[in-house]
Amino acid sequence: MSSPRRQFLDRYERLLRPRVSSARLRRRILAEAEEHLLDCAETLQRDGMPGDEAERIAVVRFGPAEMLAMNWQLEPPSPARWTIASTLGITGGLIVTLAIGPALDPFLAMMLTLPLAGLVVGSGLGVGQWLSLRSGFRWVVMTGLAAALGLTASTVLVETSGLQGRSFSDDLAALALIGSCTGAIVGLMQSLSSAVARRNAWWIRSAAGAAIGCMAGGSAAMVLFGGLRTSAGMLLVAAAAGLFMATFTAPLTHPRPS
Amino acid sequence: MNLEGEVLKGHLDMLVLAVVRSGASHGYAIIEELRRLSDGVFELPEGTIYPVLHRLEEKGLLASRWVEEGRRRRRYSLTAAGRKALGDQRQSWSAFSRAVSAVLASAP
Numbered sequence: 001m002s003s004p005r006r007q008f009l010d011r012y013e014r015l016l017r018p019r020v021s022s023a024r025l026r027r028r029i030l031a032e033a034e035e036h037l038l039d040c041a042e043t044l045q046r047d048g049m050p051g052d053e054a055e056r057i058a059v060v061r062f063g064p065a066e067m068l069a070m071n072w073q074l075e076p077p078s079p080a081r082w083t084i085a086s087t088l089g090i091t092g093g094l095i096v097t098l099a100i101g102p103a104l105d106p107f108l109a110m111m112l113t114l115p116l117a118g119l120v121v122g123s124g125l126g127v128g129q130w131l132s133l134r135s136g137f138r139w140v141v142m143t144g145l146a147a148a149l150g151l152t153a154s155t156v157l158v159e160t161s162g163l164q165g166r167s168f169s170d171d172l173a174a175l176a177l178i179g180s181c182t183g184a185i186v187g188l189m190q191s192l193s194s195a196v197a198r199r200n201a202w203w204i205r206s207a208a209g210a211a212i213g214c215m216a217g218g219s220a221a222m223v224l225f226g227g228l229r230t231s232a233g234m235l236l237v238a239a240a241a242g243l244f245m246a247t248f249t250a251p252l253t254h255p256r257p258s
Numbered sequence: 259m260n261l262e263g264e265v266l267k268g269h270l271d272m273l274v275l276a277v278v279r280s281g282a283s284h285g286y287a288i289i290e291e292l293r294r295l296s297d298g299v300f301e302l303p304e305g306t307i308y309p310v311l312h313r314l315e316e317k318g319l320l321a322s323r324w325v326e327e328g329r330r331r332r333r334y335s336l337t338a339a340g341r342k343a344l345g346d347q348r349q350s351w352s353a354f355s356r357a358v359s360a361v362l363a364s365a366p
Binding site: 028029031032033035036038039040061062063064067068071072 | 306
């Protein structure tokens with residue numbers, strides 16, 4: 001059976017994991033806690049207390065692990081990791097979609113332009129998510145703004161590059177497939193960048209669901225407004241993307257730092 | 259007598275800087291010294307000292323490093339900015355406590 005000190009440290013470590021994403025910092029916090037518990041138990045033993053009892057009292061005096069863990073402020077993921085993860089995630093999703101191209105043959109010409117667009121979309125999304133976690137701005141608002149900026153910029157890029165071969169506004173199944181692949185990889189990459197997300201398997205499924213919602217909402221907008229080439233259609237796609245992303249993934253994120 | 263936790267929290271940064279300045283340099287010693295100097299008034303769960311130490315280090319008021327003393331220990335010391343901050347906070351506290359004392363003394 002493990003000692004009270006070891007039991008406490010194991011529990012403290014589990015409670016710190018979702019709050020302190022840096023493994024290095026967690027190791028330091030735990031090392032200092034262990035050092036403190038040893039110091040305290042040694043002092044009590046010098047005063048005549050038996051070893052087991054001294055260790056138990058040292059743990060009690062240190063405080064309840066739940067309360068102590070709450071004192072460590074939640075850390076947002078670093079901006080670079082979050083942005084790179086989102087960018088690579090979206091780009092990776094589009095590359096995978098291209099790899100299963102035969103099922104999407106009529107859309108290949110369009111999709112050749114999208115890895116580049118994904119890079120821009122993912123950058124916007126990643127920056128927005130980081131700003132949201134970092135600054136405490138509402139997740140929904142920031143994700144929506146980031147998606148709007150990213151999608152607008154990427155559409156301008158696609159249009160001005162002259163690479164876009166055909167419209168893809170009339171095939172919901174293809175859009176759903178693009179959305180699910182993209183969303184799953186975005187979710188996976190984001191979960192790798194965040195200790196909290198990594199602990200929550202729902203993150204990946206939710207991101208995929210969000211992306212499917214984005215695509216379905218976007219295609220409805222395109223039908224209504226005649227495609228991405230119209231500004232009203234573009235704005236509706238962006239709004240749908242941000243809204244679905246936020247609705248599906250926001251409940252899975254840890255509370256924002258105060 | 260135990261001071262209310264919230265009141266103590268508001269002044270903990272200043273108190274910790276003062277205790278580190280007085281010579282205590284690792285977490286256990288700092289909390290023990292805080293308890294001893296306050297004659298047991300400042301009684302906190304001992305683990306709460308570490309988020310304070312880390313925060314003060316992030317602000318550049320403390321520096322820390324591991325040292326080997328039979329066992330590895332994290333030693334904290336005041337930086338130049340920490341010494342200045344402590345001096346400023348001492349002055350503010352003196353003015354504040356004089357003002358509070360004057361008001362309380364005027365009551366019958």
